[in-house]
Amino acid sequence: MLKGTQAIELDDFYAVLFEESQIELSSEILKRVEKSYQFLQDFSKDKVIYGVNTGFGPMAQYKIDEKDQHSLQYNLIRSHASGTGKILVPIYVKALMLARLNTLSLGKSGVHKSVIEVMTQLINKNITPLIFEHGGVGASGDLVQLAHLALVLIGEGEVFYKGERVSTTSAFEAEKIKPIQIKGREGLALMNGTSVMTGIGIVNTIYAERLLNWSVFCSSLINEVVKAYDDHFSAQLNEAKLHEGQKNIAKKMRDHLADSKRIKKRDQHLFKPTEEKVFKEKVQEYYSLRCVPQILGPVQDTLKQVKKILVEEVNSANDNPIIDVASKNVYHGGNFHGDYVALEMDKLKLVITKLSMLVERQLNYLLNSNLNNFLTPFVNSGKLGLNFGMQGTQFTAVSTTAENQALSNSMYIHSIPNNNDNQDIVSMGTNAANMTKNVIENSFEVVAIELITLVQAVYQLDIVAELSSTSQQELQKIQEFIPKFSEDQAMYPFVQQMKSYLLQNEIYSEKK
Numbered sequence: 458m459l460k461g462t463q464a465i466e467l468d469d470f471y472a473v474l475f476e477e478s479q480i481e482l483s484s485e486i487l488k489r490v491e492k493s494y495q496f497l498q499d500f501s502k503d504k505v506i507y508g509v510n511t512g513f514g515p516m517a518q519y520k521i522d523e524k525d526q527h528s529l530q531y532n533l534i535r536s537h538a539s540g541t542g543k544i545l546v547p548i549y550v551k552a553l554m555l556a557r558l559n560t561l562s563l564g565k566s567g568v569h570k571s572v573i574e575v576m577t578q579l580i581n582k583n584i585t586p587l588i589f590e591h592g593g594v595g596a597s598g599d600l601v602q603l604a605h606l607a608l609v610l611i612g613e614g615e616v617f618y619k620g621e622r623v624s625t626t627s628a629f630e631a632e633k634i635k636p637i638q639i640k641g642r643e644g645l646a647l648m649n650g651t652s653v654m655t656g657i658g659i660v661n662t663i664y665a666e667r668l669l670n671w672s673v674f675c676s677s678l679i680n681e682v683v684k685a686y687d688d689h690f691s692a693q694l695n696e697a698k699l700h701e702g703q704k705n706i707a708k709k710m711r712d713h714l715a716d717s718k719r720i721k722k723r724d725q726h727l728f729k730p731t732e733e734k735v736f737k738e739k740v741q742e743y744y745s746l747r748c749v750p751q752i753l754g755p756v757q758d759t760l761k762q763v764k765k766i767l768v769e770e771v772n773s774a775n776d777n778p779i780i781d782v783a784s785k786n787v788y789h790g791g792n793f794h795g796d797y798v799a800l801e802m803d804k805l806k807l808v809i810t811k812l813s814m815l816v817e818r819q820l821n822y823l824l825n826s827n828l829n830n831f832l833t834p835f836v837n838s839g840k841l842g843l844n845f846g847m848q849g850t851q852f853t854a855v856s857t858t859a860e861n862q863a864l865s866n867s868m869y870i871h872s873i874p875n876n877n878d879n880q881d882i883v884s885m886g887t888n889a890a891n892m893t894k895n896v897i898e899n900s901f902e903v904v905a906i907e908l909i910t911l912v913q914a915v916y917q918l919d920i921v922a923e924l925s926s927t928s929q930q931e932l933q934k935i936q937e938f939i940p941k942f943s944e945d946q947a948m949y950p951f952v953q954q955m956k957s958y959l960l961q962n963e964i965y966s967e968k969k
Contacts, residue, residue: 464772465559467764470659473555474548479581480555482562482573489564490573496782497567497641507778507789508645514597514876530644534611537604537648540589545602545657547617549894550585553599553656554606556771557647564782565774566646571637575610584628587615588653590891594875595795595884598775599653602887607647612636650775651795654886657894658767658798658805662760664897665809668904669756670965672812673706675907676749677713678928679819680742682914683829686723687714689747702761703754709965710749717925743828745818752815756808763801770798795886799869802889806896810858810865813900817858820907823914824851836913838943847910850948854906857899864892864899905955909939916941931964 472478501509510526512519513533521529545553558576561568579585586609592601608614609625613636618628629636637643680690688694695707714720741747778789824847826834837846868889872882912935915921921929938954 464768465555467659467662467768470552470555471663473580474552474660474663477583480558480577482577486562486564486573487570490562490568490570493564493567493780493782494569494641496785497780497787500785500787504787506787508649509642513645514880527639530639530642531611533644533648534604534607535613537600538608538614540592540601540605542589542591545588545590547583547585549657549660550588550606550617551580551583551656552660553588553602553653554580554585556656556659557603557606557650557652559771560650560652560773560775561646563772563774565779566776567641567780568643568646569637569640571640572610572643572647575634575637578632578634579609579616582632582634583618584609584632584634585617586625587617587622593653593887594873594880595651595654595799595886595888596791596793596880596882597777598648598650598793598795599887600648602653603648603650607644610637610647611639646776649777649793651770651793651798651886652775654795654798654802654884654890655767655770657887657890658763658802659771661802661805661890661893661897662764662767664901664960665760665763665805667960667963667966668809668897668900669753669760669812670709670963671904671908671959672753672816673709673749674713674927674931674964675816675819675904675911676746676753677710678908678911678924679823680710680746680749681714681717681719681924681928682823682911682918682920683742683746683831684719684721685742685746687720688723689742690714690750695750698751700754700758702756702758703750705757706753707750713927713965714925717928718923719920743818743822745815745822749815753812756812759804759808763805766797766801795884796869799884799886799889802886802893803867803869806861806889806893807865809893809896809900810861813858813861813896813903816900816903816907817854820851820854820903820910823907823910824848832914832917836910836917838913838917838941839945844943844945846942847906847913847948850906850909850952853952854903857902861896861899864896868892901956901959902952905952905959908935908959909951909955912936912939913942 505511507517510521511517512521554576558573561573586606588602588605593599605614609616612625612629614625615622616625616628690707690710695704775792777793778787779792780787822828823832824835826832835846835848837844868885871885939951
């Protein structure tokens with residue numbers, strides 16, 4: 458981890474965030490950072506360098522005396538620790554810290570090595586700063602949220618430590634951590650960049666991939682429940698289109714359903730002479746069952762592109778100015794601008810919203826007996842008229858899907874000039890990442906309701922023995938906490954338990 462010569466990958470994030478792998482800073486990284494720091498200290502003595510001996514933003518026209526330069530950095534951190542709204546869950550904070558750590562480790566920011574050493578301790582000891590969702594406009598990066606990180610590194614503010622919100626001072630004393638001492642431009646270097654939107658975005662991709670796989674699982678299982686034909690996920694049909702995502706989704710469905718006793722072959726049912734004028738069997742399934750590869754394929758392809766951009770961003774120097782030791786120069790520009798991430802987050806939340814719409818339509822098919830013609834209304838295993846089955850949960854799924862549709866509107870094109878018009882066009886990338894996070898979480902709720910309903914359908918039809926081995930293996934785990942609802946009871950605990958199960962478990966993956 459952070460070897461100095463290799464780019465950090467999504468698997469590294471997964472290991473740190475979900476497996477609590479420890480970070481080790483190589484001697485090469487420490488030497489590179491120290492070399493950058495020393496170069497900037499010498500280079501800036503007789504030159505005007507933004508953020509070292511000038512004010513910030515529209516105040517950059519003011520030269521800062523040498524005696525005030527350290528105070529300048531502290532003032533920046535304290536004044537910009539002004540976030541509001543919901544508190545970011547620790548896993549997202551840990552991700553953004555790792556993103557910032559990697560960026561600073563590139564040796565393009567001129568920070569003292571103590572910055573990355575203390576940040577590494579915080580990550581390894583699961584001490585996460587109190588950071589709020591609201592504040593960043595995505596250029597000059599995530600200033601407000603990263604100010605809360607910087608505030609903790611100087612020993613101020615609040616953190617989450619051992620499950621509790623405590624003062625930074627108390628956590629540092631407990632773990633014998635010394636706050637950093639500002640020596641150069643550490644305040645600006647910590648705050649100036651895209652690490653919050655990128656860190657949140659990386660967690661979004663991990664959960665989005667898990668969500669996608671669970672949606673494929675549900676789509677496969679519903680095809681078993683309805684005794685669908687096998688040709689709509691066949692290799693021959695899907696390879697007639699050239700999209701990789703579509704072909705991959707179809708293959709996952711084929712692998713899942715390979716040994717199912719309920720999937721029908723068209724040539725055994727409809728490809729034979731008949732005198733029927735009105736066919737008893739449905740010739741083709743509804744789109745929400747038949748077009749799964751075509752609908753979820755773009756989700757997978759988009760997710761692949763999002764991952765590519767985020768890996769590039771997290772391995773980039775997204776500071777300003779950029780310290781280049783090799784050319785012995787300092788370059789002023791806009792690498793802090795978050796448009797790349799903002800656009801990818803917008804794309805991701807758009808396709809995840811479409812996924813939730815597919816799930817909601819599949820749910821509606823199961824609940825509407827006039828559509829499926831073989832399940833009771835609302836998959837009600839109680840007394841019709843007296844009991845309600847899954848009726849109440851449909852309202853939740855529909856309202857949550859509707860919220861996703863509203864949230865999926867673009868943030869990438871919602872620039873509002875600020876900072877005395879110095880930041881006259883911004884990315885809103887952090888907002889985009891947070892909204893995408895909300896869309897993904899909402900979608901887990903909708904999938905949870907669909908999967909509970911599918912379990913009720915399996916109970917009602919008594920078809921476990923006919924299902925594929927993949928379905929049987931997973932349902933065996935789920936049926937331990939989702940019973941058959943023959944009597945009405947409060948549904949919210951079951952929905953929350955199913956949502957937690959989906960969030961914490963992989964399907965179709967070696968990661969467990």
